[in-house]
Amino acid sequence: MDDIWNLLLLQSSPNVTRRLLKQMIRQDPSLSTFIHSSSARWHHQLPLPAERAYKIQKHISDPSIQRKLYESLQRFHVLTISDHEYPVSLKRIPDPPLVLYASGDLSLLEHDRCLSVIGTRKPSSYALPAMKKVLLPLVASHCLVSGMAQGVDQYAHQLALRNGGRTIAVLGSGFDCVYPKNDLQLYQQLMTEELVLTEYAPYVVPQRFHFPERNRLISGLSEATVVVEARMKSGTMITVDQALEQGKDVYAFPGPVGSETSEGCHFIIDQGARIVHTHHDIVVPEQR
Template identity: 45%
Template sequence: MDETRKIGVVEFDSEDYPAQLRLIKDPPEKLYYIGDLQLASREAVSVVGSRKASPYGGWAAEEISRRLAASGLVVVSGMAAGIDSISHKGALAAGGATVAVLGCGIDICFPAFNRNLRNEIGKKGLLLSEYPPGVPGSRYTFPQRNRIISGLSLATVIVEAGVNSGSLITAERAVEQGRQVFALPGNINSFYSIGTNKLIQDGAYPLAFIDDIFDVLGLPKKDQQQRISGLGVEEQRMVEAVCQGGEVTVDSLCRTLGMKVWEVNSLLTILEMKGVVYSALGKIFIAN
């Protein structure tokens, strides 16, 4: 723990208690925190998933969190290994705000290797726990804190989840709380996507594009020009080619950019996920 950070306490009857959390059926009577408590009352989206992330899941968690944070939303997660940690880092990398809800006492760093991330969140964001200092994490405390993660959020995004992933508990709590649940589709032969694909089958919103979060929740997006300026060199080349053509095909992009079909399709998938382009009837357009 960063000893220079003061542990604060806020009780349910305080006007500083997070507004969204008041609305759930079983809110904590008391919250311990380090950092900026006001972040817990701002518009937020939680981004969670398995402790073992695939390269696809890691990329998606970081990109989703960057986009959310860049648009002024607070990213909430549980600081666990894998998707949670990547989500916090994505928000911080975008210069945004993030809240880590702990499943142990506010003074305990778990997992221990996340000490640097924990200290950074304590300085730039918010560490939050319903457990007083000294309480170790357990098989009970970690699932229990998931209701706080979803309770602070307008919506919860499940990036990856195995059959018994704790993030599925977060999705259940979000549904019980009347909050929107998004799930990232994945390969049907991937262990990492069994849980998310099942969530979609059960009614979760399939996150085909990151912009879906903003559209479904009715939230403003980051300006398109700012989004384009943050792209990589190859991504910007493709965007320029689409802009010049107005509406283009994969074949025409291959000829213009001197790239193979699979290379163009891979870049287009990333740009669609980032909300920069979209495709319809075999043609590619710049997104609004």
């Protein structure tokens, strides 16, 4: 248990990256050496800039941080990469999270067919009718994975909830600092009836760089990713790149000619993404 506590405490520091944490684990799998060392030793052993080492040591020694983290363990599921319940699909991606916080139904991590559904935060009037036409026939047999962002993501979660399906939401913040806040009722329903995941401690506020990090988990949890609408320069396109890097299939909805929200879809279709006309075009292999 001490090993897990050390991992959670260090992972919760904004100055500890996954790369640094992996380096520390290679030197001491229990991490106790670092927990009980002075920042000066960190500075020389890793090596780290003295100021950064001091900030990490200050964070892990802070009683209020330790209390918040302890309370989190009482409120939420916590999975480390060595746990049996940790999703195998995430272990296979290039940069898996070492820690996952979860709320809801953990059995969804074992769902045979997970399908990521992603797209713009500001969809056109075309998006929702198109999603209903294509995705509703798949809801009964697939778990829809998305990021709970306003727009396409929330449409995907709602389609699953309202039609007897299952869904997983992946956040770019801690559970107590959810973003966006436009539909807290949806968030609470996902937290209790479905499954919400994040690699950030519950008290961590969202940062801009969290969302590209979050996107690798959305694609990583699924065998295939469907892009509904996307602008050329967008987080959706970053997720597409991550899905391809992970070796996942990518599908895209074609959109109206001249629509800015479909420019990204048309681009990736040109690059080889599979075009979606009906639900028959989407084939998601069982996860093993």
